[in-house]
Amino acid sequence: MTISRDAVLKWLETYAAVINENFAYLTQLDSDIGDGDHGANMNRGMQAVLTALPGVADKDIGAVFKTTGMKLVSTVGGASGPLYGTLFIQMGNVTAGKMELTLADWVAAMEAGYDGVVMRGKAAPGDKTMVDALKPGLDALKSERDRGASVPEALNAAADATKRGMEATIPLVARKGRASYLGERSAGYQDPGATSSWYLIKTAAETLASQAQ
Amino acid sequence: MTISRDAVLKWLETYAAVINENFAYLTQLDSDIGDGDHGANMNRGMQAVLTALPGVADKDIGAVFKTTGMKLVSTVGGASGPLYGTLFIQMGNVTAGKMELTLADWVAAMEAGYDGVVMRGKAAPGDKTMVDALKPGLDALKSERDRGASVPEALNAAADATKRGMEATIPLVARKGRASYLGERSAGYQDPGATSSWYLIKTAAETLASQAQ
């Protein structure tokens, strides 16, 4: 059972739609402990990705991811642009030339993407950033892969773990990003970037799992 | 029956007190059709006059008026400073050397003051300014003098006429001063300068008439 290129394209379109729907919610989260632009940033980026996808629809999955990452880098700005951009560019690097992905390929891609985010942002788990959502998701993927789970099983487990990671940011005191200026006052709010990361992994589970063949 | 120097000093003190009490009302009138500072302007000026009066308390009435006028000129600013300042300076010119005023002296002083206001401000009756209050007051004084009235009779007649002049500014469209920028929209409001002029003539009637000997 593998993940097709069409499924990947569908995933990215769905993510763009979900970001667009939750624009105001992300903005609200970022107003509470940041500067209130995370919704606008992500939406600007994913709308730009949508316009770029037709140009690579017949290319390999690596090209799709790389194009997505470059587009995010060049349209989002802020903290999330380089971070999500790097995530996708690194995913593209390890999936270059592939027209479909096994679960092992997918886990390798997510690991490369995650490492890129950490390399770029230098955040550790517990700093109250998107890392706190992505890390448990990645860990879940790895153990699913190791126990020989199916693609849908692994993706759903990753989504559940990501959601818990996102929720676990609420009590944290931010040590990275704009929320860190608030110090103790950042506790009690869910991190906006962790939230957009959960949407990413959740839509992956929804679209890739159902279309996995 | 004449007006003593002490009565003149008492008049000016009373006028300062009345301005101070009606500060907010004058400001409100000036907010409606001007820039909302007439109360502050007149109050600043008359408070300054109060501090200057002891210095001329043993001088002649002309000196008292002149000092009052100079003090108003140098502390009020705006339109009302030069106008009221000129009024008192001109009153001082024609009362120079006098220690008491007959009704004829008083009328001459008021006429000189009025002429000074018109010379300085170039307003005609009907332009919706202090002239509309001062003119009927002056006219009343003249006819009272001509008919041989007593000081109190003349001063009270002047106060009544001034009040009617002030009230008659309400329907007028302003042609001079800041209210003129409003054009037709200035109709329906009582002119602030006409109001402070009525206080002037009214306090004259109250203090000079009662103390006239």
Next chain:
Amino acid sequence: MKKLINKPEDVVVEALQGMAAAHPDLIKVHYDPNYIVRADAPVKNKVALVSGGGSGHEPMHGGFVGMGMLDAAAPGAVFTSPTPDQIFEATRAVDGGAGVLHIVKNYTGDVMNFEMAAELAGGEGIAVQSIITNDDVAVKDSLYTAGRRGVGVTVLVEKIAGAAAERGYSLDQVLAVANKVNENGRSMGMALTSCTVPHAGKPTFDLPEDEMEIGIGIHGESGRKRMKPAPAREIVEMMALAIVDDLPFKTGDETLAFVNGMGGTPLIELYIVYNELAKFLQGRGIKIARNLVGSYITSLEMAGCSITLLKLDDPLQALWDAPVRTPGLRWGA
């Protein structure tokens, strides 16, 4: 009322003290009566320029004292014309023997106080001439009224006549230049919010969240009309049209375009306004040869802007380009 002040009654003097502390190389401040003179005043044999008006319009006028612009400024109470003694003593302090030009905005109070000051100066043998700026097209002009208000063009008169004086023009020549600028300049302003006079403590007028006022004065005097907020493009069109039609400015004219912020409007919006103005004038074949974008005549913290257009010829343009060195306007020096 939230302001960065101490007591309302100390606003003018404390701001003067701040200016004096910040610009000792350019200006000197005299207190009681209050006036500002350029540091090297009086400049011998140069025509001196003196302006003044209510405070609350900073940097005008005190910020325009210095080489190439004003010799002195007399600041009144907030939004209240200065008194004759302030203006007279400022005049006396800067007279360098070549006479003094009074630059007066057309408000009854300003005109009368300057007039009295000129009489006092005349009494001391100082030659004084006056220019009364009256460029505000929002006010209907008439022989029988106080006439139009002096607004944006005042800054341009101060700069251009200041350059003429610096070049050694005679008093009559400087006056002629000043008159020419006033006659060829027109302005109009608008407000998104009111301002609050410190000693009043509450906004001068109510402007609801869904209204703006077109044709406003610089003291929060009411304007021509109230309307729903519109895009910058429409606001600029409305104001520019009234200005252009009034002089009138014609195809082929060269102009100086001045977009002024009212105090509470940030530069990013002024550039958007300037962009619309440039497009509007281009559409009518009117050329912008020079421009000025920034907050130069403010109304305390009022949000809004004004537009001033000045028809330029080569001599005026050269005077505009001449060096100027003041706290509020500086180039070439």
Next chain:
Amino acid sequence: MKKLINKPEDVVVEALQGMAAAHPDLIKVHYDPNYIVRADAPVKNKVALVSGGGSGHEPMHGGFVGMGMLDAAAPGAVFTSPTPDQIFEATRAVDGGAGVLHIVKNYTGDVMNFEMAAELAGGEGIAVQSIITNDDVAVKDSLYTAGRRGVGVTVLVEKIAGAAAERGYSLDQVLAVANKVNENGRSMGMALTSCTVPHAGKPTFDLPEDEMEIGIGIHGESGRKRMKPAPAREIVEMMALAIVDDLPFKTGDETLAFVNGMGGTPLIELYIVYNELAKFLQGRGIKIARNLVGSYITSLEMAGCSITLLKLDDPLQALWDAPVRTPGLRWGA
């Protein structure tokens, strides 16, 4: 939301168009990606200075492009860091062969986007160094956090390092000057009102009529504490104390004192703040050798101010005094 704009999404580009129209002698604007370069770029054999950041802080940074200051600026969306391609292309456009200094305010997004741009430029063989300004004493510093924000000192770095580059300093020397300014500068800001990001349409935070926020950031990020409005004297004391104690500034130090308006505060209030600051510093024997008073780093229409102090020595003072000719800052040229 009442603003002098057209559509919120067009604010940045239309303001850039306005700047381009107003200052063709000083700057050129490139669109898509958006960046501003000085009109004579690239200047051969001069170290080029590139800065950038979110829009909404005008005149910073685009208004500081020109002789003696920045070679290029990359404006992001309102309050959002620019993207690497903007910064990279600006870097490439101004590189005169002597290398490029990136001046970056310490915000995670700015730092990462500039880092990626520097990687791209490095890939093309352009020598890039970076200075990250982090002068805001309102933020507690720590090795484990994002650190202090870059605020007022950024303008001073741009001016002083710009003068060093204009004098022919090498890239390492310009970097050393920039670092020295950053290390010797400290800032703190406060707000009386919030600002409204155009595409958000409502104020970033609620600040009731009877509260102010001390230690605010330049994007409307919350500050250190809320309190009842206080006289300017107390506000200045609170901010200046935090700044002075942090470096610390000591008796006998010479400083550059910079009082900055947040966009909605008029000049008259800034001079009152400056007056209080001058008195405060005099009381501690700290000398103000140079100063800057005006709205140079704004937060849209936010009312409020920030104070920056920079410890000066003779070399820094001479670089500060050197000629500069940009839309937002100009003297000696």
